[in-house]
Amino acid sequence: MPLFEYKAVAPSGETVRGTMEAGSEELVIAKLQEGGNIPIAAYAAGKGGFNLDALRLKRRGMNVREVGQFTQQLAILLGAGLPLDRSLQVLLELAENDRIRLTVTAIRDLVREGGSLSEALDAQHGSFSRLFINMVRAGEIGGSLDVTLERLADYLERSKDLKDSVVSAMIYPIMLMVLAGGSLVLLLVYVIPQFTPIFEDLGGDLPLITKIVLAVGGVLQHFWWGLIGLSVLGVALFRRMLANPQQRLRWDTRVLGMRWVGDLVAKIEIARLTRTLGTLLTNGVPLLSGLSIARNVMTNSLLRQTVEDTAKKVKTGGGLAQNLAESGHFPRLALQMISVGEETGQLDVMLMKVADTYDKEVRTTIDRLLAIFTPVITLLMAVLIGTIVMSVLMAIMGINELVG
DSSP: OOEEEEEEEOTTSOEEEEEEEOSSHHHHHHHHHHTTOEEEEEEETTSOSOOHHHHHHHHSOOOHHHHHHHHHHHHHHHHTTOOHHHHHHHHHHHOOSHHHHHHHHHHHHHHHTTOOHHHHHHTSTTSSOHHHHHHHHHHHHHTOHHHHHHHHHHHHHHHHHHHHHHHHHHHHHHHHHHHHHHHHHHIIIIIGGGGHHHHHHHOSOOOHHHHHHHHHHHHHHHSHHHHHHHHHHHHHHHHHHHHSHHHHHHHHHHHHHSTTHHHHHHHHHHHHHHHHHHHHHHTTOOHHHHHHHHGGGOOOHHHHHHHHHHHHHHHHSOOHHHHHHHHTOSOHHHHHHHHHHHHHTOHHHHHHHHHHHHHHHHHHHHHHHHHHHHHHHHHHHHHHHHHHHHHHHHHHHHHHHHHO
16 A cells, blocks of 8 residues: 655644545545544655645745735734634735735635634644744633734734834945955955056056055956855854854854944844733733743844843843843843733733833944944055055155156
């Protein structure tokens, strides 16, 4: 009897994989359903992979913008009184591309087969985060799925706005650095070497600064491939270093200790943590579970470890603000606001206010850094170009004096 591989969602909500002997794929699916499982895919063993739709979903899940749009539209439809099945069908008809259509179809089919929305989302190959799935599950338990989805849509929008503001702010300085670097390379590789034969024909000892500029230009002109290779190797070694948890922890600790940069990173991380945790608490997720989920949105391993340690301390007693304060990595303003929220029983509300406060501070800090960074880059560019031009002029003047 042929051997089939399968993937299904168990009654507990976990995704399971395995093999089964059966006469056909249909019999595999039937046996899975008899056991209370929700089949996702079944195929002959050794064929190497799922069906085409599953492969496309795994390779091309919904992006952040599409997830946000899906969440907002589903919240509106459910709020209008449409059943979940009908709402998903409407979203399927509104799908803008095949990627969204495949994902929504898979979610709808799993829901029609008796699965919950959170289970269906969990089966979509990572398109939806653990935060998203846990909030939906809490909304289903509390009977307020439409309200939960509205809050999720707002959360996704605010998180995207913060990320976009950081990226947008960095576009101009990055372009400035690229143009400045390109201009310097053009001077050193194509312009300065034109003077080398002249200097050699006229003879004479060149000034030290001219020798340095010509040497740098020669290296860039003849060994550019080596510099690129060293750069690629450096990036690869750096990424490998960050893959080591202990070295990543040391690096993240060093980053937080940097002037200006560390302060900006801390504010971004605090805004992410408090907004995520506040949204989870608002939707009825317990504090300990919320901390376990929220810490995963943080990219700095030191702060993430701090939150993990805090969750353990909260479990044994003590307030959130008190335990966060013991780490020494969170600013007093955030701690005071969290403490007030605990005392008044409005921790979720105060966490959202902390997030709004630090969102504004992040934008202010970025604006200040750019106000300093842009003229510094411009001044540095002027100094470097001036140095190159001066080296050529000094060499020409020195040769003229020898000839005269």
